[in-house]
Amino acid sequence: MPLVDALLPEFDHEMTVTRKVLERVPDGNFDWKPHQKSMSLGQLAQHVATIPTWGKVAMSQDAFDLAANPQAGQLPTRNDILTLFDRNVSDARAALVGKGDGEMMAPWALKRGAHTIFSMPKASVWRSFVMNHLIHHRAQLGVYLRMHDIALPSVYGPSADEGSL
Secondary structure (H helix, E strand, O other), rough: HHHHHHHHHHHHHHHHHHHHHHOOOOOOOOOOOEEEEOOHHHHHHHHHHOOOOOHHHHHHHHHEHHHHOOOOOOOOOOHHHHHHHHHHHHHHHHHHHHOOOHHHOOEEEEOOOOOEEEEHHHHHHHHHHHHHHHHHHHHHHHHHHHOOOOOOOOOOOOOOOOOOO
């Protein structure tokens, strides 16, 4: 079985669940932080919405230079974040579909100017820098939502707020 055939169903599931979490982000609290060193609620939600972009970038380029690509400003509403997320998910999925195992094993590097932060096969970038990274920050976002007493959706099974998927 080609690698992409194993990655696509997982991607689709995780993106569906992630959208459910992002749908719960409250407008009007984007500046809230649980700690001074933490990202704000708005920054974290936008970060989660942006992570799928790395899938498209990794599948279509051999490297990405952070120094040459400044970060975007904060989006003002949940709807803006959901629109960004939906576009990024669609673009990432389209970039993955049809990739052969050889393409998936080609090296990819994240750089900041002349410094290489890391380099690994594109399949590993997809699993770690896209999927695991997103799951980590989605869970963090769940804690932020819980701290605002916002009901959490079911993710891998029932949540304390929703009894079933």
